[in-house]
Amino acid sequence: MRHLIESAKAVLFDFDGPICHLFQGRSLAPLTERLRHAVTSFAAEGEAGREVWLPETDDPLEILRAAFQQPALVERGIARDIERALTDEEIAAAPGAFPTAYADALVRTLAATGRRMAVTTNNSQQAVERYLETRLTGELFAGRIHGRNAEGELRLKPDPDCLLRALKSTDTPAREALMIGDAPRDLEAARAAGVAFLGYARNERKSEQLRAAGAEHLVDSLRDVVMVVDPGAHV
Incomplete structure (x- = not known):
């Protein structure tokens, strides 16, 4: 995991899970x-x-x-x-989405260390922008929020479309990028795009799903990632 994070020049985040819980407390x-x-x-x-x-x-x-x-x-x-x-x-x-623990700290730490960041999600771009505004982190992703297309063919992960758009917007070769996701479809999309993958598994169910899909690197807290990016961070 340390090598994945340290070698990444761009980090591509899934939204609902690694950044926040969009419908927290609500049955879908x-x-x-x-x-x-x-x-x-x-x-x-x-x-x-x-x-x-x-x-x-x-x-x-x-x-x-x-x-x-x-x-x-x-x-x-x-x-x-x-x-x-x-x-x-x-x-x-x-606006009422529940922030994932240490997500804001990770985003700000990545930005402070010069990494480029993007959001790659099956959710709408507008929802991501609205949430990031509430966290005052929208500027860190400006022009690099890639949700489902509103026009033309619908291409949702595991289709790698949103990751390929993110690689272009961050001007990053696939081999220098890392995706953080919490679902097998994120892993499949990362594989298709040639991007390294780090699974965020906040519970045993997520961990089992990701491991069954073949994920090799998992964390159950983003604090672990923060501490790799900046060992001196106080989080």
Whole structure:
């Protein structure tokens, strides 16, 4: 882990998990059900209703992913409506998101030691910007927040699209970058982009998921990362 961090000239953060807990204290099931209902309601207005399928999940991003995989929903604009609805929910949740322990300290320490940073997330760019404003760290990521695309094809991790955009915005070769993520899809995206990966596993469930996906380097606290970046840090 020490070598990964010390050799990284740019650090790419997943957002919901390593930086904050976006919907802290809220079950995602009601939100997912609202999106599911919106899809079926829109689709029921036309013949597309006979073609709709949605996964059994409490993850709203998976409902969104499924909507964009169905041509009838994309062509009628239903998938884009769902994306906008989820974006609105994320933006509304951002000011009350719970900061991940030591995330602010890590961000500021990385900046102070000359590392470039970017956010690479399946969440909306607007939600990330709104949250970072509340932490007074937005300027440290200016122009380098890469969320899901609002236009064109939806490309969510494990697709490496947002990481490739981050490498470009930080002007960093993949071999000199490190991604910090908390889900197997983050690891898969990092592999696809040729970027080293450090898993943040805040509980045993996350640790098991990441290890099962093949993650070799894990931390259960970002304090460990801060102390590698700056051994003299008082955190």
